[in-house]
Amino acid sequence: MHLEAEPQKPSLAFLGPEGTYSHQAAHDHFGDSVHYIKVDSINDAVYSLSPQIPFAIVPAENSIFGSVVETLDCFRHKSVGQTCFIRGETTFAIRHCLLVKKGVKLQNVKTVLSHEQALGQCKTFLERYLPLASVIKTSSTAEAARMLADPTNVDASTSAAICSKLCADLYPVLDVLQEGIQNAETNLTRFWFLAWSMYSLPPSNPQVERHSLTALLRISPSPSSLLGCPSVGVARVLQLLQMRMARIDRRPALLNPPFTDIYFLEVEEISESDSRDRPRAVQDWKDRIEGKAQSVRSLGYGCISIGIW
Numbered sequence: 001m002h003l004e005a006e007p008q009k010p011s012l013a014f015l016g017p018e019g020t021y022s023h024q025a026a027h028d029h030f031g032d033s034v035h036y037i038k039v040d041s042i043n044d045a046v047y048s049l050s051p052q053i054p055f056a057i058v059p060a061e062n063s064i065f066g067s068v069v070e071t072l073d074c075f076r077h078k079s080v081g082q083t084c085f086i087r088g089e090t091t092f093a094i095r096h097c098l099l100v101k102k103g104v105k106l107q108n109v110k111t112v113l114s115h116e117q118a119l120g121q122c123k124t125f126l127e128r129y130l131p132l133a134s135v136i137k138t139s140s141t142a143e144a145a146r147m148l149a150d151p152t153n154v155d156a157s158t159s160a161a162i163c164s165k166l167c168a169d170l171y172p173v174l175d176v177l178q179e180g181i182q183n184a185e186t187n188l189t190r191f192w193f194l195a196w197s198m199y200s201l202p203p204s205n206p207q208v209e210r211h212s213l214t215a216l217l218r219i220s221p222s223p224s225s226l227l228g229c230p231s232v233g234v235a236r237v238l239q240l241l242q243m244r245m246a247r248i249d250r251r252p253a254l255l256n257p258p259f260t261d262i263y264f265l266e267v268e269e270i271s272e273s274d275s276r277d278r279p280r281a282v283q284d285w286k287d288r289i290e291g292k293a294q295s296v297r298s299l300g301y302g303c304i305s306i307g308i309w
């Protein structure tokens, strides 16, 4: 019998441990076509990108709790657009559960552990059923389950974790106390696929592949902008690019003077032909704002970064 060596799968970093929504969303999309590498934070997922780990998945925004600021804050850094590019996206349905150690009842729960996003998405449930419980933020929802199941955790009999039902299978000492505890039945999180190189694409699953037609503009303003004050600059850039804005996020730029911001804009303009020839489209955007902005850089798949100063 002739056994063919399995071609090496590309590695993809995800916010671990196993059982996070990031892990599940990646698995839904890529199945067994990638080698999964768990990391401890969204930051680590972004900064682990390298020739050895060419791909990563990070949460972008949630339909109940909004933008994932940890991800946007990573996108402030100039490495994004150099060794980190957005190359696609997927949306995943989030259904949170309250997990406890077997035998623990709702009235025993004094502490709830979970990721900041999940705690926000379940605020109504927490206020109604556990108003006196204190909350502890963990690096991910599955990390909350892992901590609860840890045999050395002395507080486990008075604690609960908000995470996916899958975590009850991964940690058999845990039970699902309540299912579907998010503030609204429809709860979706949008994830971005990142790549180390602008020229590499994560393996696609033809069943679910759907090219996003949005673009992300990172606009770093400063007072001496040729385009005027930051918000005017943003509006002017959109006008020059002939783009309609779909979403806007604003984060502190961590530059002087204080209250200088970076804007993240998702725009709707990209036409069918542009979406087929993205490098040309990005070049065209650059040409249109040349001379008006100090720096224009591609963030990858239909994404550009514009520095105005």
Ligand SMILES: O=C(O)C(=O)C[C@]1(C(=O)O)C=C[C@@H](O)C=C1
Residues within 6 Å of the ligand: 015, 019, 020, 021, 022, 023, 059, 062, 068, 094, 115, 117, 118, 139, 140, 141, 142, 189
């Ligand atoms: O903690 C997880 O399970 C994650 O994958 C992170 C994350 C997020 O940051 O938005 C992903 C999806 C849900 O919105 C909750 C948490």
